[in-house]
Amino acid sequence: MVAGSRARWVRAAVPARKGSIVTVISEDDVRARVRALIADVDANDRVAFRGTQFDRGLAWVHFPEGRGGLGLSPKMQTVVAAELQNAARVYDDIALNPIGIGMAAPLLVTYGSDEMLDRFLRRIFTGEDIWCQLFSEPGAGSDVASLATRAVRDGDEWIVNGQKVWTTLGHVSNFGLLAARTDPDQPKHKGMSYFVVDMHEAGVEVRPLFQITGEAEFNEVFFTDARVRHEYMLGQEGDGWNVAVATLMNERVALGGGVRSRGSGPIEVVLEAWRDNQHLHGPAMRDRVAQLWIRSEVLRFTNQRARTVAKAGTPGPEGSIGKLLSAELNKDIGECALDVLGAAGMLHPAGYPMDRPSHAGLDARDPYRMFLRMRAQSIEGGTSEVMRNILGERVLGLPKEPATDRDLAWSKVPRNG
Numbered sequence: 001m002v003a004g005s006r007a008r009w010v011r012a013a014v015p016a017r018k019g020s021i022v023t024v025i026s027e028d029d030v031r032a033r034v035r036a037l038i039a040d041v042d043a044n045d046r047v048a049f050r051g052t053q054f055d056r057g058l059a060w061v062h063f064p065e066g067r068g069g070l071g072l073s074p075k076m077q078t079v080v081a082a083e084l085q086n087a088a089r090v091y092d093d094i095a096l097n098p099i100g101i102g103m104a105a106p107l108l109v110t111y112g113s114d115e116m117l118d119r120f121l122r123r124i125f126t127g128e129d130i131w132c133q134l135f136s137e138p139g140a141g142s143d144v145a146s147l148a149t150r151a152v153r154d155g156d157e158w159i160v161n162g163q164k165v166w167t168t169l170g171h172v173s174n175f176g177l178l179a180a181r182t183d184p185d186q187p188k189h190k191g192m193s194y195f196v197v198d199m200h201e202a203g204v205e206v207r208p209l210f211q212i213t214g215e216a217e218f219n220e221v222f223f224t225d226a227r228v229r230h231e232y233m234l235g236q237e238g239d240g241w242n243v244a245v246a247t248l249m250n251e252r253v254a255l256g257g258g259v260r261s262r263g264s265g266p267i268e269v270v271l272e273a274w275r276d277n278q279h280l281h282g283p284a285m286r287d288r289v290a291q292l293w294i295r296s297e298v299l300r301f302t303n304q305r306a307r308t309v310a311k312a313g314t315p316g317p318e319g320s321i322g323k324l325l326s327a328e329l330n331k332d333i334g335e336c337a338l339d340v341l342g343a344a345g346m347l348h349p350a351g352y353p354m355d356r357p358s359h360a361g362l363d364a365r366d367p368y369r370m371f372l373r374m375r376a377q378s379i380e381g382g383t384s385e386v387m388r389n390i391l392g393e394r395v396l397g398l399p400k401e402p403a404t405d406r407d408l409a410w411s412k413v414p415r416n417g
């Protein structure tokens with residue numbers, strides 16, 4: 001263990017068994033472990049580097065030992081993130097495997113069996129298994145609880161039929177998080193169940209949907225008599241809504257920017273553009289860039305604070321604050337980045353390929369692409385309007401929106417088609 005005047009002692013969050021030694025790991029010790037990782041493994045070899053990071057408990061320090069963590073406070077992940085900036089190659093977790101790392105991993109730690117944890121966690125972190133989220137449907141977006149995809153039990157399996165839409169990275173995913181209706185005679189929030197689905201199973205068809213950037217980052221997914229293992233149900237039968245809410249809360253924390261080091265992420269793109277083009281501008285633009293820097297810092301600290309209250313599995317509705325702030329901030333950053341380029345900002349660079357990226361564009365590094373991609377941030381993972389509703393109702397305690405279908409059986413709710 002490394003001693004030092006700046007050492008802050010953090011008691012492991014994992015409860016000690018009677019008679020066992022409580023592990024105490026300091027901030028400096030965590031730093032030393034990250035440095036050792038960087039020294040021991042070539043960061044350019046993603047799978048080897050991140051696999052070792054997982055094995056040494058530095059993937060998610062707040063997860064249990066043996067599951068990619070050290071049982072520490074989640075805020076210690078900021079220490080890991082800062083130190084990892086010194087590696088030869090820096091990976092953005094959310095860009096690498098946004099749904100796997102941002103949503104599936106915390107969900108599995110909360111609801112998954114040991115077999116699932118053994119099979120999935122490490123490969124999620126290394127990016128060997130990309131995951132997708134199968135919630136939205138043509139008739140169920142903001143009101144995802146009204147979804148219509150059906151799962152019917154058949155022995156040790158479920159047979160799934162229906163359609164999902166806007167499935168980010170469905171075309172490169174090995175596994176998906178599926179919310180489906182298992183009892184249509186229950187009210188919409190009660191008759192849902194939640195599954196891990198193998199995307200290579202027969203009866204799962206993925207078709208591209210192109211977006212404003214010219215890329216097909218997301219997809220339509222059709223289920224036709226696709227089979228899902230019963231043991232891959234997360235939570236109890238009929239309890240899918242609670243698991244879905246846990247997923248969405250983790251999604252909002254992930255989309256809210258997660259744990260970043262100072263000056264990294266979208267603001268870095270503006271700063272780079274500013275360094276090269278400041279001669280084109282006067283004090284007004286300097287102020288605008290400075291304001292965005294300040295808002296980015298406020299967001300970063302807000303996310304850090306949210307981390308300190310988050311449990312290893314499910315964050316609270318406060319995650320919606322980061323999601324709302326980052327969606328609106330990143331759109332402003334995208335616009336400013338183009339303005340900083342001056343007249344050049346009006347020209348989209350040659351080539352507007354309709355392609356199928358292997359990762360989500362949340363880490364867009366060029367201002368043009370960032371401007372276009374950031375438009376989606378106030379829609380994906382719940383719109384900004386819906387975030388405001390959640391904050392109003394669940395954080396501020398304001399009266400709920402009227403809901404006439406809450407107690408009605410899902411099958412009795414009038415709907416189109």
Ligand SMILES: Cc1cc2nc3c(=O)[nH]c(=O)nc-3n(C[C@H](O)[C@H](O)[C@H](O)COP(=O)(O)OP(=O)(O)OC[C@H]3O[C@@H](n4cnc5c(N)ncnc54)[C@H](O)[C@@H]3O)c2cc1C
Nearest residue numbers: 133134135136141142166167168376379380381382383385
């Ligand atoms: C880039 C991108 C990636 C996505 N990836 C995925 C994915 O991987 N998996 C997945 O399942 N889904 C994904 N989505 C879908 C996303 O979650 C939905 O688009 C979103 O929840 C909104 O649903 P909707 O599009 O059906 O809009 P609607 O719910 O129809 O909303 C339309 C408009 O009405 C407003 N509105 C709706 N309800 C209310 C209300 N109660 N109060 C006030 N205003 C309201 C909304 O804010 C919006 O402006 C993705 C979307 C985008 C843009």
